[in-house]
Amino acid sequence: MKKLLVSLLFCTASVSVMAQRAKVASADENLKKQDLEKAKADIDAALQNDKTKNEAKTWLVDGKILEAMGTKQKSSALAVEAYNAFKKALEIDPKMKEAILEMNQPLFNVYATIANAGYADLNEQNWDSSLINFKKAFEIADFYNGKNLGGTIPTDTALIFYTGYAANQAGKKDDAFTYLKKAADLQFKGEPALYVILGQLYEEKGDQANWLKTIEQAKALFPKDKRFNDMEMAFYSKTGKSDELLAMLEKKIAENPNDEAAVLDYAIRVDNLANPRDERGNDAPKPANYEELIKKAEDAYKKAIQLNPADATANFQLGALYFNRAVVFNKELNNLDSKQQTSPKAKELQTKVEGLMNQALPFFEKADAGFSAKVSNLDTSDRQTYESCLYALQKIYAIKNDNAKVEEVKKKLDALTQK
Incomplete structure (x- = not known):
């Protein structure tokens, strides 16, 4: 009887294992039918059994079900669970034959779901969650690429x-x-x-x-992003290496005296050195050699215009050089008290302002003509430059009491800002 009893116990255990393996098979079938709730219930039962919970196939099917659920719900949490299940399957059986056929696409989907969750967090400015999801996506990509699953995540x-x-x-x-x-x-x-x-x-x-x-x-x-010119200027300014920059630029100009782009780039850089800005974009103190730098910039702008008279950017930059100097003198004029407004100093400042505005005007008008001729094709940087040009023109025409010109420029500005 004892032998018979032992035999019956073994038989019962075998039937139990077979029943749980049937749950794994049933879960797989329900997954194929997209009945994810039944599939998950079946695989959870198999995962609770002491025998089948340690079989690679069980974890593989669990991973596939979790992946399907995570992809459908766009849930990074479920996708991470799926990844952990796939990992567990390969830990149990590193040479699992089904892995290439059954894990390849689901594991890629897990990667995509988690990466997309990171992008969604990024758009919502949930920086910490975004970082967690992105780093997990890289972890999955490394795992996937290291397991010879029949493909790679680039x-x-x-x-x-x-x-x-x-x-x-x-x-x-x-x-x-x-x-x-x-x-x-x-x-x-x-x-x-x-x-x-x-x-x-x-x-x-x-x-x-x-x-x-x-x-x-x-x-x-x-090359068209002006921020990097500003960053370079800041670098040389903060590191005290403006002389090295000038020497480098002047050597380049000497080697290519008729290269309009190089000449204009040099002029802009020197102009920026003469008129530094702090990290917030506000005016910083002028360098000791301000007048020398401004003269170099002015001469270089003129050279660029000589090489290409129709260049809208070069014309704008030279106009802006004069205009900005006029603004400085105008601020000084406005800061004089009422008694000084009729003084020789005030008249001198007024003369400087008017003279510089008059110098700037033809270059702004030339820039206006150049930009307006191609207004429909302007990139963001040129559009911003053109807008600055029109504001300056409007200011100069207002000072000159040329109301017709002010209205003309206003219409151009309205049309530009509405595009």
């Missing part, structure tokens, strides 16, 4: 950048630096903000060589 430079961006916004500077540096090393071109932030991080680290290298890389990738 390097996503945009995701690398946005992970660094989220980290920076969350105040996680070390994470930000790691990801942003990697994105820059991969020459990411999708967002110039990468190089703005990375440059700031190098500045904070006191790494002048890489700070400048990042700015130069950004200028090569985004």
